[in-house]
Each structure stands twice: as C-alpha cells, then as structure tokens.
Amino acid sequence: MPLPKSLKEFFENLKELPQTFQKSFIRHDKPTSDRARSQIIFGNSFLHIFSTRIHRYSLKPKFTFGLGVIAASSFIILIVTGVLLMIYYKPSVELAYDSIKDIQFIVPGGRFIRNVHRWATNVMIISVFLHMARVFYTAAYKRTRQFNWVLGIGLLALTLMMSFTGYLLPWDQLAYWAVTIATNIAASFNELTDALNITEYFDPGSLMKILLLGSKEIGEDALIRFYWLHCIILPIVLVMVLAVHIWRVRKDGGLARPDNIKEKELEGIPKDPLSDKTFNYAPEKTYGLMCIVKGESNAVERGPEQTVSSWPHMMIRIAALFMITFTFICVYAYFVDAPLKEMANPVVPENPAKAPWYFLGLQELVSYSAFMGGVGIPTLALLGLALIPYLDKEKQEIGRWLRNKESRRVAWISFGFSAATVIGMLIFTVSFGWLRNWVPNIPQLVITFINPGTVLVTFFVFWSFYCMAKYKSTRMAAIALFTCFLVAFVILTYFATYHRGPNWDFYWLKSQWPVH
C-alpha cells in the first residue's frame, strides 16, 4: 500500500529538517560573493553596527594598533566575568568580604574569574587611554567627528567610574578607605563654601556626600548604592554610549583617513581586485555601504575605491584582537592574584592608604588640595579634553600620526617641557614643602587656588597659548596641552606609586619605609 501523500511529505520534511532549519537561520549563501559577504554583516543584528565594506587604510595595524577593539574586548570580558561573580557576591557590609573570600578559595574557578575581572579592568583602562591618545595624535576628532570625541571622553570617565565603584565592593581596607576619601572629595566643595563662610546656607558638597552614601556615615546604604552603580547604572550607560560611539564611526564613513593615500602606505593589506576599478555607471557596482554616510560617497566614476569586504577582512582582525586580549588576561590572571586586603576596619586606615595605580596621580593632586585635586583639576581636564574639537577647528590632514615636522616638534618639546616642570615641581614640593610650611596661618582659600597642581595646570595652559602664538595654529596649541597633560599624568602616577610611603612622605625606595 503506498503511503498517503501527506505522510510522504512529512517524512521528506523530516529528512530535510537540518538543511531547512539552517536556511531559515542563516538566510544567505556561503560568503563567496560580495553580496553574500555583505549580507552576513547587515543581516546579523549583532554585526550590523559595522559597515559591509571597510577601507583598506582602516585595517593598517600601525594606524590604530587595534586599541579601540582591545578596549571593547576587555569590556566584554568584564561583563561576562562580572555577571559570573554576581552569583556569589553578597552586597552587605557583613557578608561582602567573606563572599569574596569564598569566591577566592571555595568556588571552583572563582579565583581565576575574579583575577580575570580585575586584570581586564587594567587592560581596559590602559587601552582606553592609549586609544584616546591615538585619536588625538592622528587628528581623528576633526571633520564631523567632534561629538564622537566628546562621547569618547564620556566613555573614559565612565570607565574610571566603573573601575572605582568596582574595587569598593570587596569591602576590604582598600574599599573602605577609598569610599571614605571619594565621598569626602565629593563633599570637598565645602572647602570653598567654608572659606567663604556660606556652608550653613549653601552646602552642595555635603548633599553630594549624602546622596552617594545614603547616610552621613559609611555603611550598608553606601555599599548598596555603589553596588547598584557598578552593576546596573554604569554598565547600562556605558553600553549605550559605546554603541553610539561605534555607530557614529560608521556614520562618518569608517575610521578617519587621509585624503591622499599612497599605495605604499597600504602595502600588505588585503585588496579587492574590484575596488581598483573605476565604475562608469551605477549598476556595475554590486555592493554598497548600505547606509548614507557624510562626505562624498558616490563611487561611480571615482576610483580606485580601495575598500574590502568587512567579512572576513575586518571580522578576522577583530576576532584576533579579542583572542589576543583574552589570552593575555587569562595568562596574567592564572599567575597573578587580584589584590584583597584585610577586612574593612573603620578605625585604622592603612598606612599609606593607596588607591589602585591608575588613581594615584589623582591622589598626589588631592594631597595638595582636596577640592582642586579631586574636583577642580579633573573637571577642568575632562572639560578641556572634550572641548578640543570645538576650539581647534583648523583644517588639516586627518588619519596620520603627527605627519608634519612641526607637530612632531611641538609634541617632543611639550614632552620635555611637561616632564621638566612636573619633575621640578615634585622636587621643589618634596624638598621645601608648600605655602603652609612657610606661612603657618595662611588662609585655606590661597592653598586651594595656589598649590602645586594648579601651578602645573597654569604652566601648561600658558605653554599651550605660547605655542598657539608661536606657530599660529590652534592644533599646535592642542598638541602642546594634550601632551603636557598626558606626560603629567604618567609622571604623577609613577611618582605616587613608587615614591610615596607612610604618611604620604617621600621615599626613594619601598625598602626605606619605616617599620612599625
């Protein structure tokens, strides 16, 4: 008896199930044509933030060093490990420290996951800083990209806030005293209001502190608030800003690149034979950017175009960078444990009580004046950075590392100038002290505004204006100022890491610290 037709069809469908399922899942052919390669990118909801074609110049390793991808990769690693750590972490003053100990010693793989989380933070911070420097020195913040630079500065601030709220959570000695110091920095606005004697009527400092702590003292409410910031608010904001940041790069037509690219500069970068061709009429070109970008996008009668398909050329590089980042962090995390100090002791701070290395430059500034070092100078620096593209609108080549001799000269001289002033200032402060050592009754307001930190900032600003006048260029002024701040940040961080000991006194070596 022959099978009924419907039953036959059913068995046939069953037999074809793997193929039909796959076809319904991936709705394009194998990536053997430009069309299919484009479809992989724009048909995938996760990949379609990228464009389907990428300019060969953007793949040049010595142009970007993959820093943005490394930063984003470490952020993805941080999300995954962070979510894992949340399974065991208990945000309570009594339990937090023990739960970290549990993660460290009892949870299988817990120590490794926590180490990865901690060291990925370091990789993210370093790569974010270097990425910023790359974008600055290649002038990639110009021409329609101004606002994306501002978003980048926002991401830098968010990264630092994420890291800060993160190391508070173990509720160890570092955490407790970091919360103490940070919330008092938030309250340090009353250094100003106190000096003006208006704190009684106008006290935004204390309000900030209460909002952060949920109380006047550090306790359960403070921990929950920082936990909430670290696990919910900051990651959501960071993901959203990051998405816009990447999206806008695409909308600006990919990474910044010079107008005249020589073939020599593209040596060793994969090439699409089709992109060498000059298309004479539109239908000949079978691929597009699939989005409208600023600038001259019409490729007809304009060639060579010098783009390659993003799949596989860009994706394979992103994957490689992710793997390198991940491997590096894993190897490091296998051998080096994340720090965990003694349990929080509200009565005795550590001596010295040092923040993680990336905040030590700030801690050095704070040791001159709480308000200026903790609020004034960082705000000025972030604001100054964010405004660079709006104050330096000079037309110039973008996408090359300090290409003309003059800008390299300014960068090197600024490097020397900044190093000399910062080191000079540190030597001076260590050997002679500051105003209060000479005039014991000096009003606080004078120290708030005239301290080694503000003096350095003043030097840098003057230097920048000098360069502006000398080279008649706002770009040169920007290079001077940016270099000065970068160098100062590095030197201050180094100095506070290695040469500050108990009671924040100066020591050449850690072995000279007094034993107690």
Next chain:
Amino acid sequence: MSSTDQKGHKRDYQIDSENKISRRKFLKLSTIGASITAWTLTMIGLLKFPKPALLPDVSNIFKIGKPEDMPVGTKKIIEDKKVRIVRDGDGIYAVSLICTHLGCIVSKTSKGYQCPCHGSKFNERGDVVAGPAPRGLSWLEVSQLPSGKLVVNAGKKVPAGTKYVV
C-alpha cells in the same frame, strides 16, 4: 469662530491673525506646557527619592566616664569613637581624630598628629601644620550629665580651645 476666504467659502477655523491665537496653536502650546510641567514636577519629586527623610545613622553622643577617673594630665584615645580626650589644668576637651582633609584617621606622633592618606600634619592642639587639610582637627562638645558622667557629642563642633571646666 468662522471666517470667509476670498472665494466666499466659509471656514470653521481662524487663520492666525495679529491678536488672536489659532485653536491649533493654542492646543499645541498647552500640550507642550502641560508635558513640561508634568515632567519637571515628576523629576523634582524623584530627585528627592535618593535622600531619605531620616538618615540611618547611629547616635554621635557617647559617655567617657566621670571626671574623677581622669586626673589632670590624662590623655587617652578612644579608638572606636575616633576621639582623643585630654584633661589639663584648665579643663577637659575632646579632639576628633578624623582628618579634616578627606576623612582618614590621624595617628598620634611625638609632635602631634599625622594623616596616613595624604600627609596632613597637625600639632598637639589639632591645628594644621602642614599638608592639604583645610582646617584643624575638630574640637567636640563636652558636657556633663546630672549623674556626673561626661558626655562627648561628636556631631557638635566647638571652637578650638573650648574646654569643659569641671
């Protein structure tokens, strides 16, 4: 409201003239106004949300014992209250050990006090000698209960030099 256009057809709306506002514009403005008001008031209400009306703080007032237990010349540190009690010939006073710079706990040295976090230095009286602290260590109010026990109110500062005369 109605008007007649050039061809004599009647219109049931008024074109924006100098003095009168059209219905469309009126509705538009009132909608915008109402939304802005609603959003602003909601936001102001929400802004108060993170600041509880009663802060979960423990009392800052604590007893330190009877004056008889503290002969002239007594100097002691009450660690968990972060305060130093001194009795000299003039009276009894309490000096907070919380650094006025960023809240670390200062430690006693031979010359005075020193902060481990950012290096502020204070003299025996609590005045700033060096470092970033904006003012001297706080002197706290000392009073006496009817029972004779002395009480320190760590929430209430008094001018430096104020001593409780027993």
